[in-house]
Amino acid sequence: MTSFNRFIKFNNEQVDAKKLLSYELLARALSSATYLKVTQRKLMEFRPSEGAISFSFFWKHRSEEIERAGQKTDIYLLAAGFWRDFDIASYQRLLQTVVLHPLRNLAIQIGVLFEEFRLMEQVIKERPGTSELFTIRTDVMVHHHREQFFENSRKGFVADALLNYIYISVHKGTMFSSSLEGPDFFSILVKPIERIYDQRDTKSNMSLATLIAELAEEWIERDLVHTYYSLGDELSKDESFHYHAGVKDADIGDEEQKDTIEEIFRTWHRENQTEKGVHLNFELENGQSGRGGTDARQGHEDTDITEIGLGRSEGKQKPKRGIPEREGDRVDFSKKDGSIFGENHAYVVYEEKRIDYTKDEQKAGLLEKWRLAQEPHVRAFVKELRRRIDLKRGSRRDHLSIGRLSSNILPLVTEERPRPFYRKQAPSKNLDAVFGLLVDGSASMTDKLEETKMAVLLFHDILRRLEIRHEIVLFYEDAFEATATMQPNTFEWVHKLEDGVKDSGHAILSVNAHEDNRDGFAIRWMVERLKNQQEKHKFLLVFSDGEPSAFGYDQNGILDTAEAVIQAEKAGISVLHLFLNTVAPSEEQKELFRMIYGAKSAASDTVEDFSDQTLRILRKMLTLVVQSH
Structure with missing residues (x-):
C-alpha cells in the first residue's frame, strides 16, 4: 500500500488520508499559507523547498487520545508557534557560535527545547482551548524523558541524560527533577535552567543554551548520541536563498537574512512557482517560444504546449484546444497543462480525445450477445424506476x-x-440528473477487462433507456514516457455528454488497458466537466481495481485522491467508487477505500459481480433522484 514519505522506508503503514487532510487544513488556517502541506517524519520538521511541515512519528502506536493530542500539538507548535515567532537570525548565530564547540549538538538542541517551551506557553495563552491537548503532550513527553534519563545514565551517555534532565526540569520544575539520581554537576546547572521562565524571545533562549553547554563542557566529554529535535536541514544551513539562473535582477529583491520561518517558506514558494510548469520543460526541448527574433515571448506556467508531433503532424500548426481534429490520416491533438489541478500534477500534460474504434462483425456479434444477456436486467430496472x-x-x-x-x-x-x-x-418526464463514469485504464485491469466492459455497457444502456445524460471516460498515464518533468496523461471519451442517447456500444468494446492511473487528477478533471451542467443531481462514478499509481504519485496519491473527492462533494457532485477485483478485497483494501471515498465505496468479490454491483449503485442513486421530485 502507499505509505508516508517518512524516515524509515520499510515502515509501510497506511495513510489515514482524512486525518492528514484535516491536519493540513488546520496548519493552513494557523499559518495563513494556503500552499502548506503536512506530512509525517521521525521528528517535527520544516521543509521549505517542499512547502511542507512534518509532525512527529513519535505519537504513532499509542492510544487514540494521545496520538491525536500529540499530532495536533505538533501542528500548533509548527504552524502557530515557530512559524512567525521563531527568530531565524538568532538561531543562525547560535549555529555559528558553537560550530567548533565539543558539545555543539547539545547546545543546539537545548536551544530548540527552550523555544518549544516558550512557544507552547504562547500558543496556550493565545488559544486556551489547546491547554488540555498540551497537558497530555507534556505528561507523555516527561514520562518518555524520565525513562530515557535512566537508560542514558546506565549507558554512560551523559549529554543525553542532561538533555532529558533539562526537559523534565523545564516542564515539571527543578524540585521534581532533583529526585533523579544524576551526576553531581547537574545541581550546578539548576539556577541557569530556572532562568527559562524569564526568557521572552529566541535570542535570549539561544544565549541561555550556549551558557549551559559551556558550563557542562567541564564535565562532559562526549556530545549527544541521539537526536531529540530537528527543525530540518534547510533551516540549519547558514546560507542565503539561491535563485535560478534565469531570474532577473529586479525579481531577486531583498537578499537579507529572512527573519521568520514564514518568510523563508513564502520565498521558496514564490520562486518554486516560477520554476514549475510544463512550459519550461517544453521550451528547452521542443518549444518555439524564445527561439529568437522579434516575436519571441516569455513563457508562463499556464501556457499550453504548442507542438505535439503525433502521427504525421509536422508541429507547424497553431496550437489547438479541445477535441482532436481529423484531416485525412493526420491527427493533431492539443495537449494541456495539468498543473491547474494542483501541485501534485505540476508536470502533467494531458490530452482529451475520442476513443478509436471500428465496427466489425465480430464486435457486433459480441455486443448483441452481451445485450441479450443483460436485457432482462435492463428492462426490469427501467420498469421499476418508471413505476416509482x-x-x-x-x-x-x-x-x-x-x-x-x-x-x-x-x-x-x-x-x-x-x-x-x-x-x-x-x-x-426525464430525471433531473447527469452522470460521469471514470474507468481506470491501468495495466492491472487487463485480467478483468471483459467484465468491466460488460458493467460499463449495462450502465450505458440503462441511462440511455432512461434518457439521462452521461459521460464515460477511460483515463490513464503513459508510464513509459513519464519523467520527472513530464507525465503524459490521456482521457479517452467513450461516450460524451453531448452524445445524448447515441449508442456507444462499439466504443465500449474498444476499451483497452494501458499503464498507470492518476485517480485524483482524473476526478478533478471530471468535476470540471460536471459542475457547470444544468442538472440538479450530479454523480461521478469511479471504476478502478486498486489505489492510485503513477509517476511520482505513490507517496501522495491517496491523499490527493481523497482531497479531490472532498472538493467534488463540496461542488455538489456525489462521488461513488466501485472496486473491481477478481477476489474479495482484504480488510486493508477496504479501509484504504473508506479513507478515500468514505462510505460511498463498494467492492465486488468476483468478476461476475461487477454488473450486479453496478445495478445496485445505479438503483440507489436514481432512487434518490426520484424521491427528490
Whole structure:
C-alpha cells in the first residue's frame, strides 16, 4: 500500500488520508499559507523547498487520545508557534557560535527545547482551548524523558541524560527533577535552567543554551548520541536563498537574512512557482517560444504546449484546444497543462480525445450477445424506476384553497373555510440528473477487462433507456514516457455528454488497458466537466481495481485522491467508487477505500459481480433522484 514519505522506508503503514487532510487544513488556517502541506517524519520538521511541515512519528502506536493530542500539538507548535515567532537570525548565530564547540549538538538542541517551551506557553495563552491537548503532550513527553534519563545514565551517555534532565526540569520544575539520581554537576546547572521562565524571545533562549553547554563542557566529554529535535536541514544551513539562473535582477529583491520561518517558506514558494510548469520543460526541448527574433515571448506556467508531433503532424500548426481534429490520416491533438489541478500534477500534460474504434462483425456479434444477456436486467430496472416515477406523479396534495375541484364537495357545506381543491404532482418526464463514469485504464485491469466492459455497457444502456445524460471516460498515464518533468496523461471519451442517447456500444468494446492511473487528477478533471451542467443531481462514478499509481504519485496519491473527492462533494457532485477485483478485497483494501471515498465505496468479490454491483449503485442513486421530485 502507499505509505508516508517518512524516515524509515520499510515502515509501510497506511495513510489515514482524512486525518492528514484535516491536519493540513488546520496548519493552513494557523499559518495563513494556503500552499502548506503536512506530512509525517521521525521528528517535527520544516521543509521549505517542499512547502511542507512534518509532525512527529513519535505519537504513532499509542492510544487514540494521545496520538491525536500529540499530532495536533505538533501542528500548533509548527504552524502557530515557530512559524512567525521563531527568530531565524538568532538561531543562525547560535549555529555559528558553537560550530567548533565539543558539545555543539547539545547546545543546539537545548536551544530548540527552550523555544518549544516558550512557544507552547504562547500558543496556550493565545488559544486556551489547546491547554488540555498540551497537558497530555507534556505528561507523555516527561514520562518518555524520565525513562530515557535512566537508560542514558546506565549507558554512560551523559549529554543525553542532561538533555532529558533539562526537559523534565523545564516542564515539571527543578524540585521534581532533583529526585533523579544524576551526576553531581547537574545541581550546578539548576539556577541557569530556572532562568527559562524569564526568557521572552529566541535570542535570549539561544544565549541561555550556549551558557549551559559551556558550563557542562567541564564535565562532559562526549556530545549527544541521539537526536531529540530537528527543525530540518534547510533551516540549519547558514546560507542565503539561491535563485535560478534565469531570474532577473529586479525579481531577486531583498537578499537579507529572512527573519521568520514564514518568510523563508513564502520565498521558496514564490520562486518554486516560477520554476514549475510544463512550459519550461517544453521550451528547452521542443518549444518555439524564445527561439529568437522579434516575436519571441516569455513563457508562463499556464501556457499550453504548442507542438505535439503525433502521427504525421509536422508541429507547424497553431496550437489547438479541445477535441482532436481529423484531416485525412493526420491527427493533431492539443495537449494541456495539468498543473491547474494542483501541485501534485505540476508536470502533467494531458490530452482529451475520442476513443478509436471500428465496427466489425465480430464486435457486433459480441455486443448483441452481451445485450441479450443483460436485457432482462435492463428492462426490469427501467420498469421499476418508471413505476416509482408514476407513483410519484400520481400522488396528490389535498385540502388546498386553489387547484382542481375534488369529488368530495361536502366541506363546502360543513366547514367555515372549506378547502375542496387538490393538485397532482407533475415531475418532469426525464430525471433531473447527469452522470460521469471514470474507468481506470491501468495495466492491472487487463485480467478483468471483459467484465468491466460488460458493467460499463449495462450502465450505458440503462441511462440511455432512461434518457439521462452521461459521460464515460477511460483515463490513464503513459508510464513509459513519464519523467520527472513530464507525465503524459490521456482521457479517452467513450461516450460524451453531448452524445445524448447515441449508442456507444462499439466504443465500449474498444476499451483497452494501458499503464498507470492518476485517480485524483482524473476526478478533478471530471468535476470540471460536471459542475457547470444544468442538472440538479450530479454523480461521478469511479471504476478502478486498486489505489492510485503513477509517476511520482505513490507517496501522495491517496491523499490527493481523497482531497479531490472532498472538493467534488463540496461542488455538489456525489462521488461513488466501485472496486473491481477478481477476489474479495482484504480488510486493508477496504479501509484504504473508506479513507478515500468514505462510505460511498463498494467492492465486488468476483468478476461476475461487477454488473450486479453496478445495478445496485445505479438503483440507489436514481432512487434518490426520484424521491427528490
